[in-house]
Amino acid sequence: MDLAIKRKNRIKRSPKDRFFDAINLALWTLILIIILYPLWLILIASVSGAEAIFSGKALLWPVDFSLIGYEAVFSHNLLLRSYANSLLYTIAGTAISITVTMMASYALTRNFAGKKFFSFYFIFTMFFTGGLIPQFLMNRQLGLYNTMTLMIIINCVSVWNLMIARTYISTSIPNALYEAAVIDGAGHFTYFFRVILPLSGTIIAVLSVYYGVARWNDYFTALVYIRDDSMLPLQTVLRRVIATAQAGSSLDSFMGFFGDGKVISDAIRRAEVVKYCCIVVSTGPVIVLYIYMQKFFIKGVTIGSLKG
Amino acid sequence: MRLLRLPVRFWITLTGSIGIMFLASCFWARTTLSGRAVKVNLFSLVGRADSSAANIFILVLVILLIISFAAIVYLLVSWVLKWPRPLKLLAWLGFGLPSVVSLAFIIFSASTVNPDLNLTVFPALMAGVSLVTAVFAAEKLELAIRRDWQLYILLLPAVALVFIFSYLPLYGIQIVFKNFRAAFGIAGSEWIGLKHFADFFDSYYSSRLIWNTLLLNIYGLLWAFPVPIVMAIFLNQMKWRRFKRFTQTAIYAPHFISPVVMVGMLFLFLSPTTGLVNRLIEWLGGSSIGFMTDASWFRTIFITTEVWQHAGWNTILYIAALTAINPELYEAATIDGAGNMQKIRYIDIPHLVPIIVLLLILNCGAMLTSNTDKALLMQTPPNIPASDIIGVYVYRMGIQNGQFSYTAAINLFVNVINFALIVSVNWISKRLNQSSLF
Numbered sequence: 027m028d029l030a031i032k033r034k035n036r037i038k039r040s041p042k043d044r045f046f047d048a049i050n051l052a053l054w055t056l057i058l059i060i061i062l063y064p065l066w067l068i069l070i071a072s073v074s075g076a077e078a079i080f081s082g083k084a085l086l087w088p089v090d091f092s093l094i095g096y097e098a099v100f101s102h103n104l105l106l107r108s109y110a111n112s113l114l115y116t117i118a119g120t121a122i123s124i125t126v127t128m129m130a131s132y133a134l135t136r137n138f139a140g141k142k143f144f145s146f147y148f149i150f151t152m153f154f155t156g157g158l159i160p161q162f163l164m165n166r167q168l169g170l171y172n173t174m175t176l177m178i179i180i181n182c183v184s185v186w187n188l189m190i191a192r193t194y195i196s197t198s199i200p201n202a203l204y205e206a207a208v209i210d211g212a213g214h215f216t217y218f219f220r221v222i223l224p225l226s227g228t229i230i231a232v233l234s235v236y237y238g239v240a241r242w243n244d245y246f247t248a249l250v251y252i253r254d255d256s257m258l259p260l261q262t263v264l265r266r267v268i269a270t271a272q273a274g275s276s277l278d279s280f281m282g283f284f285g286d287g288k289v290i291s292d293a294i295r296r297a298e299v300v301k302y303c304c305i306v307v308s309t310g311p312v313i314v315l316y317i318y319m320q321k322f323f324i325k326g327v328t329i330g331s332l333k334g
Numbered sequence: 335m336r337l338l339r340l341p342v343r344f345w346i347t348l349t350g351s352i353g354i355m356f357l358a359s360c361f362w363a364r365t366t367l368s369g370r371a372v373k374v375n376l377f378s379l380v381g382r383a384d385s386s387a388a389n390i391f392i393l394v395l396v397i398l399l400i401i402s403f404a405a406i407v408y409l410l411v412s413w414v415l416k417w418p419r420p421l422k423l424l425a426w427l428g429f430g431l432p433s434v435v436s437l438a439f440i441i442f443s444a445s446t447v448n449p450d451l452n453l454t455v456f457p458a459l460m461a462g463v464s465l466v467t468a469v470f471a472a473e474k475l476e477l478a479i480r481r482d483w484q485l486y487i488l489l490l491p492a493v494a495l496v497f498i499f500s501y502l503p504l505y506g507i508q509i510v511f512k513n514f515r516a517a518f519g520i521a522g523s524e525w526i527g528l529k530h531f532a533d534f535f536d537s538y539y540s541s542r543l544i545w546n547t548l549l550l551n552i553y554g555l556l557w558a559f560p561v562p563i564v565m566a567i568f569l570n571q572m573k574w575r576r577f578k579r580f581t582q583t584a585i586y587a588p589h590f591i592s593p594v595v596m597v598g599m600l601f602l603f604l605s606p607t608t609g610l611v612n613r614l615i616e617w618l619g620g621s622s623i624g625f626m627t628d629a630s631w632f633r634t635i636f637i638t639t640e641v642w643q644h645a646g647w648n649t650i651l652y653i654a655a656l657t658a659i660n661p662e663l664y665e666a667a668t669i670d671g672a673g674n675m676q677k678i679r680y681i682d683i684p685h686l687v688p689i690i691v692l693l694l695i696l697n698c699g700a701m702l703t704s705n706t707d708k709a710l711l712m713q714t715p716p717n718i719p720a721s722d723i724i725g726v727y728v729y730r731m732g733i734q735n736g737q738f739s740y741t742a743a744i745n746l747f748v749n750v751i752n753f754a755l756i757v758s759v760n761w762i763s764k765r766l767n768q769s770s771l772f
Contacts, residue, residue, distance in 0.1 A: 046674040050568055054581055061585055130492035133485045139478035154753045156503030157745035159732045164506045183495050214484035243592030246707050250733050261594045268598030298608055305595050312590045320583055
């Protein structure tokens with residue numbers, strides 16, 4: 027009934043507006059193609075035959091379906107090893123990050139002696155840092171150079187995320203809950219674990235994506251701090267494989283990397299397929315995580331990012 | 335738990351006395367450390383031991399010492415506070431002056447005896463700070479700790495991690511005034527004043543580095559800044575709910591691609607021999623271009639991929655601002671016969687202006703920061719004239735070539751400028767917008 031009235035009374039859209047809508051739709055279709063096509067191209071290239079990619083036949087759909095590239099990737103020890111390392115760094119690092127961030131951000135929402143000091147203590151680091159070199163020397167002096175510990179605990183606290191979590195807690199969890207809990211005799215620990223954490227699902231999801239993706243995608247830390255191949259994370263190894271400078275030299279080192287030795291045209295092409303596979307294998311989990319998390323995401327991000 | 339309920343005064347006295355005992359045993363002692371006999375005071379030990387465990391142990395001891403410092407002062411102060419007013423004043427002078435003098439003495443005398451002891455400066459300053467805070471907070475302290483000790487414990491891990499990775503390096507900044515040599519350590523290297531800064535500004539690289547960094551950020555502002563605004567406005571006008579949702583999910587996705595993969599894709603697609611883009615150019619009758627090995631293409635590619643990757647993600651803030659607009663405004667506009675473009679012009683844009691101004695100002699404050707991750711990956715020997723930005727240069731010359739002091743000086747110079755920029759920009763936005771970052 028309501029709906030029928032609504033429909034009847036609706037103001038007709040002018041031809042101008044319809045034209046606008048059509049243009050808008052066309053524009054967005056174009057943008058979507060620009061954004062999604064390269065990703066799709068990589069996906070199909072990773073399962074196509076080397077010749078088909080090289081000659082530009084596999085543009086819309088896989089041609090000469092094959093999994094050679096993936097076989098090469100999954101039989102390579104260093105890649106597998108670094109994949110495992112990355113998983114370890116990401117999972118352990120993210121778990122620590124979230125625990126530490128949630129604890130601190132809760133504390134910063136309460137009034138206590140020294141609150142201003144601690145807020146300043148954190149925020150200051152956003153604006154002034156010692157820079158790469160002093161940090162490197164200091165960590166080396168602490169004995170953290172070339173250790174897995176460093177890879178897990180470095181950058182554990184992102185002040186930006188801390189602020190997002192603080193805003194979330196202070197705006198979306200009513201203070202009345204705290205008063206009620208205190209009257210019932212709860213301390214900060216009880217309140218934090220029994221009330222705050224269960225109500226912070228959204229922000230924890232957002233933080234886990236932020237922290238997790240940052241860690242998974244980070245190659246620079248390992249470039250600076252890790253010397254042994256056995257401790258390298260995936261991205262740093264990937265850098266050697268897919269993001270090396272010149273075609274000739276990179277292919278040389280690349281073939282050396284995959285153990286063939288001789289550079290022949292066919293091998294070059296196969297190497298290209300392997301690169302596509304590497305991209306899929308390394309980026310796949312992140313995209314899947316993102317798509318899985320995105321329902322929490324849009325809500326949580328906008329809550330946190332608007333300054334409260 | 336019951337044990338913790340003992341008066342705070344008790345705990346402070348306890349740690350204090352442990353600290354004093356430690357002080358007495360360590361200050362003038364000869365200590366054997368990993369096989370070497372070293373004549374030390376306590377502070378000079380940090381960072382000297384061979385194993386990280388020993389170093390951390392020593393660090394803990396130093397912190398304990400500092401606490402004990404504060405504790406003694408606290409006990410004295412709380413005792414003094416019970417005195418009548420004139421006596422109190424006398425006591426402030428009586429305790430305050432000698433403690434300042436002795437602090438100065440510790441710092442200066444020690445560093446002349448042993449160059450390593452300017453390591454004392456940092457802990458001693460901290461002790462000084464804790465001393466002052468203890469004096470001012472003495473009355474409140476006991477109440478605060480008794481009521482909120484759980485909060486301090488919740489804060490502790492984050493504070494500790496930030497301290498290790500952000501505040502300890504501040505101590506290492508002193509190498510910019512020194513000729514750092516690994517054998518002597520940070521504290522032991524010789525002072526050479528502003529030589530590294532002078533070297534940098536004399537060198538041919540300085541203007542090129544600063545210019546490259548600046549240019550990359552200016553182009554970023556010019557191209558990458560407006561795109562998300564336009565995208566957000568047009569996405570907001572999208573009538574089909576499902577399509578809108580899907581689009582939103584899709585345009586955020588590239589943000590999660592790592593720089594390595596992003597640049598890897600560039601190398602694949604833009605390769606002069608096998609890359610698709612060049613195949614297309616050849617097919618259209620052109621000749622293939624070495625995009626990645628041409629300095630004149632570097633900024634174009636950098637900014638284009640930046641837009642491709644992050645423009646969608648950067649719409650989030652604008653979309654949030656747009657969804658917060660009261661729908662009645664649109665309804666009223668529709669009744670008044672406004673078309674889409676008019677709604678955009680008279681409703682959307684005025685609502686976006688504050689946030690646009692805020693973000694614009696913030697971006698202006700980041701003019702000398704460098705996206706080291708990506709620029710480093712995109713750097714090939716032929717494109718160095720364009721791709722050498724400050725962050726990349728610091729990594730290449732500092733970490734790879736070991737010119738620690740020199741590159742740290744460059745980095746510090748840029749950080750100081752950045753800091754000044756951000757602070758001034760924040761001040762401006764406070765004036766304009768009544769909103770600020772901090």
